[in-house]
Amino acid sequence: MNNIFVYLEIEEGRVADVSQELLTKGRSLAAQVGCRLEAIAAGAQLDSVAEQVFPYGVDRLHIFRDPRLSPYTTLPHTSILVELFKQEHPQICLMGATIIGRDLGPRVSSALGSGLTADCTSLEIGDHEEKKEGKVYKNLLYQIRPAFGGNIVAWIVNPDHRPQMATVREGVMKKEIFDPHYRGEVIEHPVADFVKEEDFALSIIDRHIEKSKVNIKNSPIIVSGGYGVGSKENFELLYQLANVLGAGVGASRAAVDAGFAEHERQIGQTGITVRPKLYIACGISGQIQHIAGMQESSLIISINNDPNAPINAIADYVITGDIETVIPKMIKYYRKNTK
Amino acid sequence: MSFNIIVLAKQVPDTRNVGKDAMKADGTVNRAALPAIFNPEDLNALEQALLIKDQHPGSRITLLTMGPGRAAEILREGLFRGADDGVLLTDRAFAGADTLATSYALSMAVRRIRAYDIILSGRQAIDGDTAQVGPQIAEKLGIPQITYAEAIERAEAGRIRVKRRLENGVETVESPLPVLITVNGSAAPCRPRNAKLLQKYKHAKTVTERQVEHIDYIDIYSSRPYLNLTEWSVADVDADPQQCGLSGSPTKVKKIENVSFQAKESKLLTGSDAEIDELMRELIANHTIG
Numbered sequence: 001m002n003n004i005f006v007y008l009e010i011e012e013g014r015v016a017d018v019s020q021e022l023l024t025k026g027r028s029l030a031a032q033v034g035c036r037l038e039a040i041a042a043g044a045q046l047d048s049v050a051e052q053v054f055p056y057g058v059d060r061l062h063i064f065r066d067p068r069l070s071p072y073t074t075l076p077h078t079s080i081l082v083e084l085f086k087q088e089h090p091q092i093c094l095m096g097a098t099i100i101g102r103d104l105g106p107r108v109s110s111a112l113g114s115g116l117t118a119d120c121t122s123l124e125i126g127d128h129e130e131k132k133e134g135k136v137y138k139n140l141l142y143q144i145r146p147a148f149g150g151n152i153v154a155w156i157v158n159p160d161h162r163p164q165m166a167t168v169r170e171g172v173m174k175k176e177i178f179d180p181h182y183r184g185e186v187i188e189h190p191v192a193d194f195v196k197e198e199d200f201a202l203s204i205i206d207r208h209i210e211k212s213k214v215n216i217k218n219s220p221i222i223v224s225g226g227y228g229v230g231s232k233e234n235f236e237l238l239y240q241l242a243n244v245l246g247a248g249v250g251a252s253r254a255a256v257d258a259g260f261a262e263h264e265r266q267i268g269q270t271g272i273t274v275r276p277k278l279y280i281a282c283g284i285s286g287q288i289q290h291i292a293g294m295q296e297s298s299l300i301i302s303i304n305n306d307p308n309a310p311i312n313a314i315a316d317y318v319i320t321g322d323i324e325t326v327i328p329k330m331i332k333y334y335r336k337n338t339k
Numbered sequence: 340m341s342f343n344i345i346v347l348a349k350q351v352p353d354t355r356n357v358g359k360d361a362m363k364a365d366g367t368v369n370r371a372a373l374p375a376i377f378n379p380e381d382l383n384a385l386e387q388a389l390l391i392k393d394q395h396p397g398s399r400i401t402l403l404t405m406g407p408g409r410a411a412e413i414l415r416e417g418l419f420r421g422a423d424d425g426v427l428l429t430d431r432a433f434a435g436a437d438t439l440a441t442s443y444a445l446s447m448a449v450r451r452i453r454a455y456d457i458i459l460s461g462r463q464a465i466d467g468d469t470a471q472v473g474p475q476i477a478e479k480l481g482i483p484q485i486t487y488a489e490a491i492e493r494a495e496a497g498r499i500r501v502k503r504r505l506e507n508g509v510e511t512v513e514s515p516l517p518v519l520i521t522v523n524g525s526a527a528p529c530r531p532r533n534a535k536l537l538q539k540y541k542h543a544k545t546v547t548e549r550q551v552e553h554i555d556y557i558d559i560y561s562s563r564p565y566l567n568l569t570e571w572s573v574a575d576v577d578a579d580p581q582q583c584g585l586s587g588s589p590t591k592v593k594k595i596e597n598v599s600f601q602a603k604e605s606k607l608l609t610g611s612d613a614e615i616d617e618l619m620r621e622l623i624a625n626h627t628i629g
Contacts, residue, residue: 071510074474074484099505103486106471110442110478115589118469128593142593148354148466153596161589202483202514205500209508221628245628263525270468278627299627301618303610314603317618321610329612333619338629 003036003060004029005090005163007081008053009100010070013045015052018096018170023056025123025173026094030057032125033139035091038062042080044070050186057178059185066191068200071207072100075199078107083194085112090163092141094123097167109165115158116165117143121172121269121292128157135159141166146269146289153288171217171273172292214264219248221278224267224294227254228283228304229323235260237327238282244331250274252290255283268293282323286311303327340496341397342516344388345449347460347473348381348402348417350410354465377413380461382529384522387491388459389421389530395494399423401452405433405445411545414568418540419532426452426569427545428576435585438467442475444583447576449480457499458519462487470521477519485514486521545570 004026009016023039030037037057041049042064050061064080081104085093093108095101097119109116122144128137141164143156158164216222223242225235235255242249251261253268267274269289279297284290286302286309294300295314302315303326312318319326352373385402392398402417404410405428414425428448436444449458458477463470470486477484485501492511493500500513504523542559544552545568549560560566573580581587608614623629 073512074486078478099487102470103474103484106438106442106469106474107478107484109471110439110475113439113589115437115439116469116471117590118467118471130591143590147468147595148352155593155596156590157593158589159591202485202512204510204512206511207508208510209505211507278622299622302605312605315605316603317608318605319608319610319615319618326610326615329610329615330619333612333616334623334628336616337620337623 001089002091002162003038003088004033004092004094005038005040005085005088007093007095007101007104008039008041008049009072009096009098010041010043010046010049013048015041015049016096016098016170017175018098018101018168020053020056020175021170021173022094022096022168023053023058024175024178025168026092027057027178029092029123029125029141033091036060038088038090040064040081040084042066042069042077043072054182054184055177055180056175057182061184061186063186063188064191064194065188066195069191071204072104073200073202073204074103074107075202076195077104078111079195079199080191081108082111084189085163093163093165095165095167097169101167105165105167112163114161114163114165115156116167117145117156118167119269120145120166120168123166123168128159130159140164146292169269169273214248214262216248216250216265216267217272217274219274220276221245221247221280222250222267222274222276222294222297223247223280223282224250224252224284225255225260225282225323226252226284226290227258227260228285228306229255229260230283232260234323237323241280241327241331244334247278247280250294252284252287254285254287281311281315282327284311285309286314340494341395341399342391342456342494343454344391344398344400345452345455345458346381346385346388346400346402346417346422347445347458347476348385348404348413349378349461349464350375350404350406350413351378351464351466352376375409375412377416378461378464380463380522380524382461383524383526384459384461384520385417385420385422386527386529387488387520387522388457390527391457391491391494392421401426403428403445403448403452405429405441405448408545408547408551411548411568411570415540415543416532418543419537420530421533421536424565424569425543426571428571429547430572430583432573432580432583435588436583437588437590438469438471438475439589440583440585440587442472442479443587444573444576444578445472446476446479447578448571449476451571451576456516457494458482458517460519460521462521462523473519473521480517480519482517482519483514484519484521485512487523488520489523489526491520540566542566543568
């Protein structure tokens with residue numbers, strides 16, 4: 001009872017990276033508050049889920065097996081979580097801030113009347129005092145996220161309602177095997193006890209999965225542009241530099257909103273989190289929500305004509321200048337020195 | 340076949356264009372320095388409603404927003420683009436609401452409006468980026484939801500077919516009505532204001548606006564009822580004040596930080612040829628690139 005639950009996203013039998021990352025986080029939070037870690041798998045191909053998740057230190061795995069549960073639709077998965085949580089009373093529930101998690105999380109939180117914090121960049125355990133009532137709460141989940149377009153960071157708590165729910169984007173937490181030989185308990189639940197027939201009212205007519213054309217998550221070098229790049233045409237310069245360096249091209253939210261780059265390239269709290277060995281920030285001012293997605297880069301170069309751009313504070317090299325002059329020089333001298 | 344459509348919209352500070360004066364010296368947000376705009380994805384949602392109305396004449400679009408008095412601005416903005424009427428849900432008791440308390444209040448207003456077939460809203464608002472209020476309203480009304488919608492392919496008696504965007508593809512789903520749909524920014528942009536509608540609704544006002552602005556040509560509001568924007572309080576929608584605003588919010592803000600980054604020792608370069616040459620040689624030598 002009162003354990004930490006992680007909802008697993010499963011595509012063709014494989015547990016998603018974001019779920020593995022949340023299990024890792026869930027394991028460490030469970031150790032801090034002294035409870036167990038539980039996971040929920042609902043879908044069709046679930047045979048290898050247990051061996052995939054136990055090494056992350058899962059104590060109990062709840063299995064809901066039904067061909068109609070895959071691909072994901074909102075209502076049956078909601079009913080499973082709501083009914084299971086009414087029995088189990090979890091203290092914390094974590095989900096990926098993915099299209100599934102952001103569809104499912106709010107529905108479940110509304111049904112249970114519990115709070116939910118979206119797109120957390122950090123989760124910690126700590127105490128909380130409600131000064132007005134003079135009440136002290138032990139071991140609450142601090143749900144930490146940039147807010148207000150990424151201009152501030154908010155620490156959110158849910159003092160009185162359970163579970164404390166949070167979503168986290170892929171790549172924000174690190175996945176780490178807890179113990180390769182760890183074994184928990186598997187519980188197979190009868191789906192009919194949890195899901196009503198009318199939950200299947202919505203039907204999937206067609207589904208096209210495309211391999212993403214953009215894959216910068218694992219690029220060792222990233223050239224990234226912000227609003228300061230100025231135009232879609234100027235973004236071409238970034239592609240040229242990336243081409244020469246064998247790098248991926250990323251963008252800040254402002255650049256994506258302005259139409260300079262595709263949404264899939266957005267780096268930051270509401271985009272992708274990256275940890276390359278070199279991050280070249282071009283015309284990026286450095287809002288918190290962007291920095292949250294790239295601050296763990298090993299080496300950061302900032303090219304900006306504003307010497308006081310906030311991102312310069314975390315950069316190893318600050319080049320004050322226009323990208324139109326600096327980038328061609330970088331290409332030229334890279335070529336010269338690698339000949 | 341015609342549809343009753345409700346579009347949920349929010350007036351938001353334009354967090355995308357935050358200038359230097361957006362933060363006060365004490366680290367709090369200076370809302371006054373940010374222009375208030377129609378939440379961008381709510382405009383995408385309005386366009387989807389207008390497209391349904393184009394194809395199914397006789398359909399009716401009601402724009403619903405919750406906020407302070409000045410949020411009536413976006414109701415007029417919606418009327419200028421083709422919505423049929425606007426409702427402002429406003430009350431001090433709503434202040435400090437998190438997504439759950441917000442969705443409760445809006446769901447009570449939806450119940451008050453009338454029979455509805457389709458509720459549309461943007462995927463998320465740019466001031467919070469949570470994407471929670473839409474699904475939470477759907478849950479409270481006990482209706483299905485379709486999130487991340489990109490196009491409504493077909494609306495017919497009792498059913499709707501919608502294409503939605505996934506991380507790595509697209510999915511087409513069919514749902515019974517009524518349904519709540521949240522619309523992604525990748526959907527069709529909203530049409531501009533219509534000059535005739537602008538003329539027609541220019542003076543549309545809530546009752547509070549009429550009182551505050553001391554409008555004396557009050558007669559036009561009785562002769563032209565479409566100029567009256569509906570304004571509802573907690574009591575008007577039969578909401579429980581305990582479930583609204585701060586008291587109805589399970590999440591509490593423990594603290595707000597204006598983050599200052601751990602400043603590194605940065606090497607400052609002016610971008611001269613010699614410096615860039617040196618930098619590239621250094622990066623190649625330590626195997627960062629090359």
